[in-house]
Amino acid sequence: MLRSPSLSRRTLIRAAGAVPLLALPGMLRAEEIDVSDLGDITKGAAPIGQPERLARIARAQALMKAAGIGAVLIEPGSSLIYFTGVRWSRSERLTSVVLPVEGEPCIVTPFFEEPSVRESLGVPAEVRVWQEDEDPLKVVAGFLRERKLAARPVGIEETNRYFIVDGLQRALPGAKIVSANPVVRGCRMIKTAPEIALMQLATDVTIAAYRWTYPRIREGMSNTDIGALMAAATRKLGGSVEFNLILLGEAAAYPHGSRKPQRVTPGEVVLMDCGCTVQGYQSDVSRSFVFGTPSAEQRKVWDVVARGQQIALAAAKLGAPAGSVDDAVRGYYTSLGYGPDYKLPGLSHRTGHGIGMDGHEPVNLVRGEKTSLAPGMCFSNEPGIYIPGSFGIRLEDCFHMTESGPKWFSVPPRSIDRPFE
Numbered sequence: 555m556l557r558s559p560s561l562s563r564r565t566l567i568r569a570a571g572a573v574p575l576l577a578l579p580g581m582l583r584a585e586e587i588d589v590s591d592l593g594d595i596t597k598g599a600a601p602i603g604q605p606e607r608l609a610r611i612a613r614a615q616a617l618m619k620a621a622g623i624g625a626v627l628i629e630p631g632s633s634l635i636y637f638t639g640v641r642w643s644r645s646e647r648l649t650s651v652v653l654p655v656e657g658e659p660c661i662v663t664p665f666f667e668e669p670s671v672r673e674s675l676g677v678p679a680e681v682r683v684w685q686e687d688e689d690p691l692k693v694v695a696g697f698l699r700e701r702k703l704a705a706r707p708v709g710i711e712e713t714n715r716y717f718i719v720d721g722l723q724r725a726l727p728g729a730k731i732v733s734a735n736p737v738v739r740g741c742r743m744i745k746t747a748p749e750i751a752l753m754q755l756a757t758d759v760t761i762a763a764y765r766w767t768y769p770r771i772r773e774g775m776s777n778t779d780i781g782a783l784m785a786a787a788t789r790k791l792g793g794s795v796e797f798n799l800i801l802l803g804e805a806a807a808y809p810h811g812s813r814k815p816q817r818v819t820p821g822e823v824v825l826m827d828c829g830c831t832v833q834g835y836q837s838d839v840s841r842s843f844v845f846g847t848p849s850a851e852q853r854k855v856w857d858v859v860a861r862g863q864q865i866a867l868a869a870a871k872l873g874a875p876a877g878s879v880d881d882a883v884r885g886y887y888t889s890l891g892y893g894p895d896y897k898l899p900g901l902s903h904r905t906g907h908g909i910g911m912d913g914h915e916p917v918n919l920v921r922g923e924k925t926s927l928a929p930g931m932c933f934s935n936e937p938g939i940y941i942p943g944s945f946g947i948r949l950e951d952c953f954h955m956t957e958s959g960p961k962w963f964s965v966p967p968r969s970i971d972r973p974f975e
Contacts, residue, residue: 582782589790592766596792599755601833602639606748607677610637610741611653617737618655624706625698626653626734627722629714632911633738635834639676648690648718651679652697653737655706660697662690691721698726709734739916744930749835749910750954753932756837757952757963759793759830764841765974771824771845777802777816784828793830793837796913801825806842806946809903809938820846823945829913836913838934839964840950843973852947855939856970859947862886862937863966866905866919867953870927870960877923880905883937884921892939899941906934909952931955932963 614637618626628634629650630642638659642649649663649671658679663671665683672681682697684690698704707730710719719731745753767783781798788795801808802816806825818824827840842859844852862883869882883905887893892900904920907913909932917925919933931954938948952963967973 581776582779585786587783587786589766589786592762592787592790594790594792595758595762596755596832599752599792599833600748602676602748602752604676606746607637607639609746611659611677613741614653614737615655617740618653618709621709621736622707623709623732623734623737624655624703625701626709626711626737627651627694627714627718628653628711628734628738629718631711631713632834633711633713633742636742636911637677638679639674640671641674642671644715648684650690650694650718652694654698654701654703657701662693662697664690689721689725691718691725694722695725695729704729706730707732709737711738735916742910743908743916743925744928745910745932745954746930750930750932752833752835753837753910753952753954754963756793756830756832756835757839759788759791759832760828760837760839761964761974762791763787763793763830764826764828764839767826768974771818773818773820773845775818777805777811780818780824780826784826788828788830793832796829796831796836797827799827801827801946804943804945806948807940807942807944808946809940809948818845821849822846823852823947825946825948827948827950834911836909836911837963838909838913838950838952840936840938840948841967841973842947842949843970848970852945853970855941855945855947856949858887858890858892859937859939859949860966860968862901862939863935863949863951866935866937867960867962870919870933870953870955872928872955872957872959873926875924876917876919876927876933877921879919879927879933880921880923887937887939900939901937902940903938905937908932909934927955929955929957 630644638651647664652660660680662682665685668683682693684693711734766787777800780800784798785795801811803822805812805816806823825842829838865886866879866883869879896902904918906919908915934952936950940946951966953960
């Protein structure tokens, strides 16, 4: 998703008994917007604790045994946080975790970073350090040898950088390097109740921010002005802003927007794609509406997309391949003359993506994806229609699979005239 560019100053005034209005040309800053009528709705959010992380490690080790993998190597990012709680940035200096098939994990980090790394470590783990003149992959190799895992396949988390794989192969000649997807994806794709609760809360924040922002949109506002309103509301409600993608008029015809100047204009589409995080878990919700009175064509396309969302949800059956959800929507759109396939005007992107700690996670609701839908999986549902040179409509709500089928995190709107009800 695109993030709003930095914002310059704009003056706000408050009309008596009305919402804030813009007084002068310019741009809004989130910190200058009056959000005193909002409050934090996330105060009761329960962070992921040690029991949950230990259960994840146990699940990973069971999957490793099933796949014949001796250890999994993960560098900083959401997967490192997921298993260990360690929040760290990637750099040329390696910090990583080695998850062995049995026993406690091992954190490998520079000597001078150990105290800082331990601050966020959320599970019992051995910590091994390396000095500036040492090779950290030799430390990893030493751990694997001591645990008698050097001869067994080593799984590499899919986002790890190449220098890690290359360094491990040099430090452990003959090592069999394999994908850790059966383990990491096998854990992260299936969300637990605490994860679902945090994703629900993040969605609640985004919906509340939308409802606060919508009546404050005025003719002449820029896309960044609207993004500033959303950002201010999201923060006051307790969320951490992830992205606010606002597309106005023709820009809505291009799923990730345009760099051309955009202003709210009567009779034109406003497409808002916004999300936040709560305790590290994300929301992703899109709404499209018309500022003023919709045309017959705009109303027709909006209604088609609303129907497309419902067709996608109905196709999301337990045990069905994820790609079948995309097939169902694309077939419906083709029957109406859109497309076919990924051609425009029509649905030029997948129907949805996985979501959780990352805004986009495996697997996707896209043609050919054979992964079976199972309880705990979470997806976006966003089968937009885009008409180049004119406008686009995207409605996006996320859902999670339960034992009885899919369940919305946010309920889609029923009408282009009431996009946030």
